[in-house]
Amino acid sequence: MADLRALAKYMRAIGLEAKCQDHAAYTEIYNAGSKISDELFEMMSKIIPKQQVIATGEKGKISIIHSGMSMDLYEIYCLEGDLFEDIKRYSTMTDCARTVYGLLTHGEFDINIPRQFDVFSDFISEQSGCPQDVEMPEDLES
Numbered sequence: 391m392a393d394l395r396a397l398a399k400y401m402r403a404i405g406l407e408a409k410c411q412d413h414a415a416y417t418e419i420y421n422a423g424s425k426i427s428d429e430l431f432e433m434m435s436k437i438i439p440k441q442q443v444i445a446t447g448e449k450g451k452i453s454i455i456h457s458g459m460s461m462d463l464y465e466i467y468c469l470e471g472d473l474f475e476d477i478k479r480y481s482t483m484t485d486c487a488r489t490v491y492g493l494l495t496h497g498e499f500d501i502n503i504p505r506q507f508d509v510f511s512d513f514i515s516e517q518s519g520c521p522q523d524v525e526m527p528e529d530l531e532s
Contacts, residue, residue: 452493
């Protein structure tokens with residue numbers, strides 16, 4: 391799984407409030423470890439990632455995780471602001487970061503970012519909607 395601290399650092403560099411923290415569901419599973427079977431504990435700890443990034447902007451708040459149920463994709467979930475429903479998935483951290491930036495600053499998806507709603511790609515383009523004067527960290531490209 392990716393280290394989401396690089397993503398949080400990048401989000402802060404482009405003007406969003408962002409923090410990397412332990413995922414609440416992971417912490418609950420970890421704390422319940424002695425109360426559930428070893429098999430269930432092992433399965434759940436593989437499904438729910440340890441880290442998540444909470445990004446906050448003018449238009450709302452979004453949770454970002456890597457992997458979990460989505461098979462090595464980045465998932466975003468709207469916590470505040472009614473920006474979108476359900477979970478949206480992206481194959482790269484860069485596409486995820488640029489989408490979150492667009493949502494939290496403009497309140498809308500950048501239709502030029504390729505999204506993955508399931509195994510198939512959705513939109514494809516080279517535009518980003520993300521500030522171009524902030525250099526993308528090398529470790530963000532994973």
